[in-house]
Amino acid sequence: MKQPLSIKDLINLLYQNREVIEMLFGNKESINKSEILAREDMSDEKLEKLAIYEIIHENNNIISLDDRIITFIEEVLEIGEVTTSFINDNIQSLNENLKYYRIDSNPRFLRNIKRSLKKINSTTSREVIKLHKNIDEAYKNQGNYLIKLQELDKYKRKRDDIINLIKETEQIISDAHEFFNTIVDAELSSIILDLRYTLVRNRDYLNEIQAQIIDYINKIQYQAEIYRKIQRLKELKDYEELKYKTNFVDVVASTNALMFRKRVPLKTRLSIDFLYSDQGTALTQKVASKLHLLRHTDRKPAGRMSDGFYETYKEESASLNIAGLVEKFQSGNADLFQFVQSYNFPERIGELSLEKRISLYVGISIDYDSQLDITDEFGFIELTNDKGQKQKVGYALIKPKAESEKQKVVKSEKLKVESEKDEAEGRKLKAESEKHKAESEEPTAQLVMTKGDEVKLEDLQSEATVRKSKAESVKLKVESKKSKAEGGKLKAESKKKKTDSLSLEVETELPNTITLKDEKKKVSIAKVKTNKKEE
Amino acid sequence: MVPKQTAEIFQILSKGNFISSNGSQARLHDCISHDDNFRILKEYFAHIGYHLESGHNYYYFSQQDETNTNMEKKLEQFAHFIDVMDFFSCLDVKPVTGTRYRVTQIAEECFANERLRQKIFALSRKDKLIDKVIEVAGSLANGGFFEQEDEDTYKVMDAIHYLETIISLITIDDDGEQKNS
Known part of the structure; x- marks a missing residue:
C-alpha cells in the first residue's frame, strides 16, 4: 500500500491538507479524532492516507502531527522553543566535513561546510533572540514565583550553553583559518566573515542577557525578602509599634508619587471661540432644546401703535427766518440797526436781548452785504455797560439797496465769467497734457529709430510734430479764451459800476467751434468796448 | 517633538496611576521607553510641575510640594x-x-x-x-x-x-x- 513519496507528492499532500495541518500545529496534542473528522475538508480516507505516510499519528483517538513535520515547520519559520542542539549538530557536522575535505577535496564537502557555517550563523542569532524573549516573558508573566525562578535558572544555563557553542565555533574557525585560506571560494570567505561578525555581536548580546537574568533572579529573591519584611511590618503595625520602631513616617514623607495625593480633577472652561463656531452653535441649540429655552424664539410682531402716539412726542422749535427779515427790511426805509432793534419778533421766539439783536445786525450785514447799501455814515446809541458806566456806541448806517434786480444780473454774470475761466483753465490743462503726450512720444520714436525701422520712425515723427502743432494751436486758443475771459471780467466790472446792460451779447455763450481768428477779433472788440466805456 | 500619545499618558499618570510594561497600557510604556521619549517627556511634564519617574518597567508622576x-x-x-x-x-x-x-x-x-x-x-x-x-x-x-x-x-x-x-x-x-x- 505504502508507496515511496516524491517531494512533489509530499508537498501536494501537505497542501491538500493545509487547513488541518495548520490546526494540528497550532493545538499540539489536544485534537480529538472526531473533531478532525467533523471538518468539511476531511474524510476517513484522507485521514488514513495521512496516517499511512506518517504525517499524523493517532493515539487513543487523539491526533497529532508527526514530530518531523513539526520540527520542519518550526525550523523554517524560526519559531519554537530554544534548543541548543541545532547549533551543536551543525558544529559537529562542520567538524566532520572539515575533516573529510582535508582528506578529499570533494566539492560536496565544501558545500556541506558552507551550509553548516550558514546554519550556525542563522541559528545562533535566532536562539539568542528567542532566549531574550523567553526570559522577558518568564519574568513578567510567569505566575508562580518558584517556577519563575527555576525557569530563569534554566534560561541562564541555556545562555551558558550558547556562549560555549559560540566560543567553540570561533575556535574551529580560527583553527581552520589557514585551511580556509587555501580554498579559493569567494562565497566561503564572505560566509566566514559574516559568521564572525554575527558571533561577536551575539556574544555581546548574550553578556547583556546574562546580566539581565541575574538581575531578574536577584529581584525575585529580593522579593522573597520583601515578603518576609512585609509580614514583619504588619506584625509591628498590629502592635502599634510601626511608628516608633521603624522610620516608616520618614520614608512615606519622602515619597512624592502622585498616587498619594488627593486627586484634583482638572477643571477647564468652555472656549468662547468654540461656542461661536458652527459646532458650538449646534451644541448650544441642543442644550437649549433640552432645557426648553427655545420657546420664545418665534416672536410675533408688536401690536398697532396708538393713534395719538406721534403727536404726543412731537417737539417744536422756533428759529428766526433771517431771509424773510432781510426781505422785510428791503421794503422799508429804516437803517438796518434801527430796524433790527425795533422789530417785533413773533411771540414764540420770545424777547430778544440787545446782544442778540446786535449779533443779528452783524450777521445780516455780513451774509447779505450784496443786497445792502453800506454807507460810511454812522448812527449812535447810548448804552449802559455792566459797570454802570454810560457809553456812546456808534454803528454803520446800512440802508436797503434800491435796485436789487440789477444786482442780481451782475451777480449771475460774475458767475458766468468765472465758469468760463474754469473752462479755459481746463483747456489749458488738456493742452498741456497733450503736449506731454507728444513729448513722451518723441523718445519712443527715437527708440524705434535705433531699431532701424526708418519708415515707421518717419511716420511717428510726423505724427509727433502734428500733435505738437495741435497742442500749440490749442494753447493759443486757450490764451485767446483767457484774454476773452479777462475782457468779460472787465466788462462785468464796468457794468457793476455803471449798471449798463449794453454788452450782454458778449456773455451769451460762445460756441466752441469758433475759429481762432474770430475769437481774437471778438476779444479785441471787447477790449475796444471796455476802453470806450472807461473813457 | 513629544510623542502623539502624550495626552493619553498624562491622563493616566496625572490620576496617580502607574504605566506598567505588562499591563493593558504596555503600548504606552513602550512609547515612553522608546528612544529619547522618556527624556523628552520628563522635560515636558516638568514645565507643569509633574516629575515623570521611572521604576523597574513602570512609570509614574511625582510632585514636590507637601502639606x-x-x-x-x-x-x-x-x-x-x-x-x-x-x-x-x-x-x-x-x-x-x-x-x-x-x-x-x-x-x-x-x-x-x-x-x-x-x-x-x-x-x-x-x-x-x-x-x-x-x-x-x-x-x-x-x-x-x-x-x-x-x-x-x-x-x-x-x-x-x-x-x-x-x-x-x-x-x-x-x-x-x-x-x-
Missing part, C-alpha cells in the same frame, strides 16, 4: 498598603510581577487557612468572603498595582515594585525581637 494634611493621608494610605501586601505575601502564590490571582482561588485559600482568614476579615467588612477578596484586590487595582483582566482574574503589574521599593527603604530597629525569617 501636613497630605502627609497624614499618605501615612494612612501606606499603612493600608502594608496590610494588603501582608495579606498577599502570605498566600501560597506570591504577588510578583505577572502573577495572576483568581478571586475564587484566594477565597478558597482563605477558607482553609485560619491566619489568612483573620487577615482578610480585618481588611474588609464585606459579608461574603469572595466580596472581601474582590475589595482588597480592587484597592490594589485602583492604585495601578494590579490589573483586572476579567471578572475573576487580577494580574500583578510591574508597578508592584514601587511598593516593594518603599518597603525595602523602611528600616526596622533591631530591638532584639525575633525576626520572622
